Amino acid sequence: MQSTTHALVPPAQPDVDACLQAVRNLAKGEGVTLTPLPKVWVVKFSQSAPYYRGRNTGTSLAIAASGTKAVSVENNRLVNDESRFLVLHGERPYDAVVHGSEDVPYVALKLQLPPELVAKTLIEFAETGYSPPKVGRMLPAFCDFLTPDLATPLLRLIRALDDPIDCRMLTPSCLSEICYRLLRSEAAGVLRTSITSEDVKLVRAMRFIEEGANSPLTVADIAAEVAMSPSHFAHRFRSCFGVSPMRYRAQVRLEQARLLLLNTAATVSRAAEEAGYASDAHFSREFREFFGVPPRAYVQNMQALFSQANKP
Known part of the structure; x- marks a missing residue:
């Protein structure tokens, strides 16, 4: 021993x-x-x-x-x-x-x-x-x-x-x-x-979603990219990451839109379009669900916080 x-x-x-x-x-x-x-x-x-x-x-x-x-x-x-x-x-x-x-x-x-x-x-x-x-x-x-x-x-x-x-x-x-x-x-x-080949596939699937979040993607598309069956892939993805593949894709798109709204003078319509949403209404609904407030209100709230933090 x-x-x-x-x-x-x-x-x-x-x-x-x-x-x-x-x-x-x-x-x-x-x-x-x-x-x-x-x-x-x-x-x-x-x-x-x-x-x-x-x-x-x-x-x-x-x-x-x-x-x-x-x-x-x-x-x-x-x-x-x-x-x-x-x-x-x-x-x-x-x-x-x-x-x-x-x-x-x-x-x-x-x-x-x-x-x-x-x-x-x-x-x-x-x-x-x-x-x-x-x-x-x-x-x-x-x-x-x-x-x-x-x-x-x-x-x-x-x-x-x-x-x-x-x-x-x-x-x-x-x-x-x-x-x-x-x-x-x-x-x-x-x-x-501690890493199985399947774990690596799931992380690669996450990367694939991040890179193509603004493009049309289905669970079947993502599963095929990592050579897994759609049902098994969806189950393992949720089990490992605590979120479904499509929900994760929505989170990635909304985060991209949030940064665009905060870092540029982009309108809500442009942010929705850049994030791959077909309509402003759909984008605003998902944005509010994820961040708690509509896009315009979110930007106003953050600008107020930044302004307050920068005061001497």
Whole structure:
């Protein structure tokens, strides 16, 4: 059985220390503390669990803020203790030993990374010409010291949990940066195993929709582009992204129109035409449904906000 070796604990780093303290503060009691995000939670154990068997699903990230958890998966033994993070992937069993006490409980932040986020980030890497670090073999798990690069978006994510609006608006970008930082580290050997060919197809379908949003597109057209059956494609797309393909296309078109209205002197008619809408009425109806107000009112409201913000 292979075992990780530990170097000396690195010197104190403000971002890392603040992140670990924020994790400890999230633990409200023994066991699991839930957060507003369904795939983010905290665990706390004030006594040792000499041995237990667990089962991981998906791709999970654990950041230990105190105490120790030793995990054995396949032929790898990894120690997740204070200031280290553990990445575990796949629906596979693992053995674990938790060392915690009243004075030094085991406290860790746990989060799951959606496979489509990993796939999307990898594709964006490919578009820049960058490739994640190559590894000799795909790993089921990885453990290393928490670095400021990774601690910073984790800390922002934790702080965003305190405010409903921050949670909704900021957490997607925090999760994206967390994924990005992991993919630029040796943990990429784990994350790359979390992507199926179908996940990659779905992200390519998303790109195809974005590039052709203003053109006539049907679910069948998009499914054919990625060599999937229309019904299976529509089901998997909604399952992964939480929105139907056609609804996502509408969101892309409306966002293009919104930016055109704000950044130019475009009329509502021109914005509707540029976004591929056949009528102003249809455009205005969908715009109001998505942004809460009609296009003209939206522009007026935003101009008022910008004016107020620019006052000395």
